Amino acid sequence: MSKSSLGIKNVRIIDPYNKVDNISDIIIVDGIITNIGKDLFAQSEKPNIDIIDGTDKILSPGFIDLHTHLRDPGEEHKETIETGMLAAAKGGFTTICSMPNTNPPVDNSSTVKYILDESKKFELIQVLPIGCVTKGRKGIQISEMWDLKNAGCVGFSDDGDPIYNPEIMQIALQYSEHLGLPVINHCEDTQLSKHSSVNEGKISNRLGLSGWPNQAEDIMVARDIELAKKYGGHLHIAHASTARAVELINEAKNFGVNVTAEVTPHHLTMTDSWFLGHQRDVDIFTSLGTDAYDSNLKVNPPLRTKTDIESLLTGVKEGIIDAIATDHAPHALQDKITTLDDAAYGINGLETAFTLLASLYHKNILDIVEIINRLTLGAVKVIANSIEKPKGIIKGELADIVLLDLNSDTTIVGKDFISKSKLTPLEGMTFKGRVLLTLAKGSVVYEFNNN
Amino acid sequence: MKNLKSIESIVEHNYKLSHSVKNLLDIDQLDFNDLETIFSLSEIIDSFLLNNEKKSSLLKGKTIVTLFYESSTRTRVSFEEAGKLLGADVINMSGSGTSIDKGESLLNTCLTLQSAHTDLIIVRHPHSGAPNFMAKNLLKTKIINAGDGWHAHPTQALIDLYTVKQSFDKLEGLKVVIVGDILHSRVARSDIIGFQKLGVNITLCAPKSLLPTILLNKSNIDESDPYNKVNIEYDLEKALDKADIVMPLRIQQERLGEVSGFPSLREYSSRFQINDKTLKFAKPSAIVMHPGPMNEGVEISSEIAHSDRSQIENQVRYGVAIRMSLLYLMLSGGDFNE
Numbered sequence A: 001m002s003k004s005s006l007g008i009k010n011v012r013i014i015d016p017y018n019k020v021d022n023i024s025d026i027i028i029v030d031g032i033i034t035n036i037g038k039d040l041f042a043q044s045e046k047p048n049i050d051i052i053d054g055t056d057k058i059l060s061p062g063f064i065d066l067h068t069h070l071r072d073p074g075e076e077h078k079e080t081i082e083t084g085m086l087a088a089a090k091g092g093f094t095t096i097c098s099m100p101n102t103n104p105p106v107d108n109s110s111t112v113k114y115i116l117d118e119s120k121k122f123e124l125i126q127v128l129p130i131g132c133v134t135k136g137r138k139g140i141q142i143s144e145m146w147d148l149k150n151a152g153c154v155g156f157s158d159d160g161d162p163i164y165n166p167e168i169m170q171i172a173l174q175y176s177e178h179l180g181l182p183v184i185n186h187c188e189d190t191q192l193s194k195h196s197s198v199n200e201g202k203i204s205n206r207l208g209l210s211g212w213p214n215q216a217e218d219i220m221v222a223r224d225i226e227l228a229k230k231y232g233g234h235l236h237i238a239h240a241s242t243a244r245a246v247e248l249i250n251e252a253k254n255f256g257v258n259v260t261a262e263v264t265p266h267h268l269t270m271t272d273s274w275f276l277g278h279q280r281d282v283d284i285f286t287s288l289g290t291d292a293y294d295s296n297l298k299v300n301p302p303l304r305t306k307t308d309i310e311s312l313l314t315g316v317k318e319g320i321i322d323a324i325a326t327d328h329a330p331h332a333l334q335d336k337i338t339t340l341d342d343a344a345y346g347i348n349g350l351e352t353a354f355t356l357l358a359s360l361y362h363k364n365i366l367d368i369v370e371i372i373n374r375l376t377l378g379a380v381k382v383i384a385n386s387i388e389k390p391k392g393i394i395k396g397e398l399a400d401i402v403l404l405d406l407n408s409d410t411t412i413v414g415k416d417f418i419s420k421s422k423l424t425p426l427e428g429m430t431f432k433g434r435v436l437l438t439l440a441k442g443s444v445v446y447e448f449n450n451n
Numbered sequence B: 001m002k003n004l005k006s007i008e009s010i011v012e013h014n015y016k017l018s019h020s021v022k023n024l025l026d027i028d029q030l031d032f033n034d035l036e037t038i039f040s041l042s043e044i045i046d047s048f049l050l051n052n053e054k055k056s057s058l059l060k061g062k063t064i065v066t067l068f069y070e071s072s073t074r075t076r077v078s079f080e081e082a083g084k085l086l087g088a089d090v091i092n093m094s095g096s097g098t099s100i101d102k103g104e105s106l107l108n109t110c111l112t113l114q115s116a117h118t119d120l121i122i123v124r125h126p127h128s129g130a131p132n133f134m135a136k137n138l139l140k141t142k143i144i145n146a147g148d149g150w151h152a153h154p155t156q157a158l159i160d161l162y163t164v165k166q167s168f169d170k171l172e173g174l175k176v177v178i179v180g181d182i183l184h185s186r187v188a189r190s191d192i193i194g195f196q197k198l199g200v201n202i203t204l205c206a207p208k209s210l211l212p213t214i215l216l217n218k219s220n221i222d223e224s225d226p227y228n229k230v231n232i233e234y235d236l237e238k239a240l241d242k243a244d245i246v247m248p249l250r251i252q253q254e255r256l257g258e259v260s261g262f263p264s265l266r267e268y269s270s271r272f273q274i275n276d277k278t279l280k281f282a283k284p285s286a287i288v289m290h291p292g293p294m295n296e297g298v299e300i301s302s303e304i305a306h307s308d309r310s311q312i313e314n315q316v317r318y319g320v321a322i323r324m325s326l327l328y329l330m331l332s333g334g335d336f337n338e
Helices: A081-090 A109-121 A145-151 A166-179 A202-207 A214-231 A243-255 A265-269 A272-276 A306-318 A353-362 A368-375 A377-382 B007-013 B032-050 B074-085 B106-115 B130-137 B154-167 B186-197 B236-240 B265-272 B312-331
Strands: A006-015 A020-029 A032-037 A050-053 A057-061 A063-068 A093-098 A126-129 A182-185 A234-237 A259-263 A401-411 A430-440 A443-447 B063-068 B089-094 B120-125 B142-148 B175-179 B201-205 B245-248
Touching: A006 A368, A057 A368, A063 A081, A063 A353, A063 A377, A081 A093, A081 A109, A081 A430, A081 A443, A093 A430, A109 A126, A109 A145, A145 A166, A166 A182, A166 A214, A166 A234, A202 A272, A214 A234, A214 A243, A243 A259, A243 A306, A259 A306, A259 A377, A265 A306, A265 A353, A306 A368, A353 A368, A353 A401, A353 A430, A368 A377, B007 B032, B032 B154, B032 B186, B032 B312, B063 B074, B063 B106, B074 B089, B074 B120, B074 B142, B074 B154, B074 B312, B106 B120, B106 B130, B120 B130, B120 B312, B130 B142, B142 B154, B142 B312, B154 B186, B154 B245, B154 B312, B175 B186, B175 B236, B186 B201, B201 B236
Parallel strands: A006 A050, A006 A057, A063 A093, A093 A126, A182 A234, A234 A259, B063 B089, B063 B120, B120 B142, B175 B201, B175 B245
Antiparallel strands: A006 A020, A020 A032, A057 A401, A401 A430, A430 A443
């Protein structure tokens, strides 16, 4: 893809890498940021490039998603590396970490190589593979973590499944200590969660569904923290969803345990009461809407309650939760259009992440600087030992940026998704905020088209 | 009760639900007047059935499919009978011997039935919300929920309310005690909503492991939640004190996981069985109901199940009349979009 040349006038640059938050003009020539400053376009020697009016818009370094399911290799009918990268670019992400629950799983160097080679073919965004903790994701034997690191993995996870055996977790953390890479656990005691579709509570009772209690997450977060306390290593908690998990992570950080955590946009914005079928929080005894039991809301861990959301938001604000990650989990139609019990877990996350997070900004719940921080610098903290720290928006560097509009109405329409997965529980809903333009390594990888 | 010449003449009396019900998914969709309409119609129909004047052609030309993904005796038979007695064509479908065996999805099965001019599907499914899923995807064919997972069983609740109505002059202030596996019971969930609509006080009695967790700490329950007014009593004798209606439920072994929620049926029945000895704690006038199927000797003793106080056979009898009323009300009124 050819390097781009363009100018953005009068835009608010929020760059957590360089602690910048000001309104400037910026010029990019052949993909390189050649100038940042005031009134660059007022002078007579106006460069011969397209100039975008950045008034009331925000320019951020490209977002990093720590948690993307690309489904490739093995389930290319759900997503391919190419469609996943394009969907990510549309969401403002210029780097994504691919989860290893593919077929074959990413438990060997050649699969890592396949993902890296395939992702580089398209010259879009950067894909950083995460490798399996155990061979075949079976939870029995540790994978060859050293080899996986050498092949290019930036972390380890059996995501989709927890690392259930505490001894395996112990060994993984000890290897993590050697390698400087995080062990990312999907914290779920499956005997307690019973693979349920919804949070345990009044909603599960109302709907007659078995529930996935908070304790199934809390117990495993606590276990992992105790193990990390004793055996070292870098523990990363994937998609934290409970109030107690936030407390436990906070306590561990205060104690000096090397633990980081992420939360998803959906766990910050939707509750289990959405299962009553009204696309919003409703009182428990509102009669069921036509969308009751919407399987598009089925995610793992499940959507929780207002109380949990409040704690998660506090966690984001206070830095207890380091990153916001999408857990983009595309599925084929037939895997989702069925009863809640039969439906697969997972939500289309990449293309709606910023819009959902912007809704928190508009409700004065999160500041835009906090949101951007958790999508950039906060995410980098988790994989800092295996990537070069992004330079941010500075003169002389390749542009790796995203231009954001916080104010335009955006209606979510699944069929317009670039992802192969066209289903979303947000179908038809209108929010304020969208991604306008994404540049990765100096090239335009996404541009909003009003038509 | 109105004096009618034949079952056919109910058409002259303009029985209607207060709003058009395309799909009956749970009993909360029916208001007090709807319940009254269904009950008075059921009384008329029941009297004709008892007189052996059973058959009519009120629903002639209507096609009903019973689609059962779970086993059933009384619900299925009574729906089939209800449809046939009203003159509708009733087709029974289950997993084996159909394309469900070949892996056809629930959605495609339903769309197929809709294309084949089915007016109404009566569905039973092990997954809660399956009828809601069907209702969302079927624009023409109507749905009656004949039991979904742990969620709802609205026609059983109608039968239970009707049975109580037939046994007592005044419903308000009566005390019903539901004993047993509440957690996995769709009947209990629908009954709790239904009894509250009619002002019946509800007490649940079971070991904690067979109750919804949310009930164990009432402070978690909103005031508007029908579970807010439900009493919990773990001691059967105390629970039965001054009870008017006693309803033991079956332990749903098929819904219990590997860890079965209690140590043994033997111990369970020694603490929670409704029998001559325990029933003494209820009012002398108390009736015993059971939605079936029963495990006699576990949640209820055989003596009580087949005693004068048992309304269990009446519940089955009323089941036909209730379901005939409902089919008539939902299928005779022309298009539901009127």
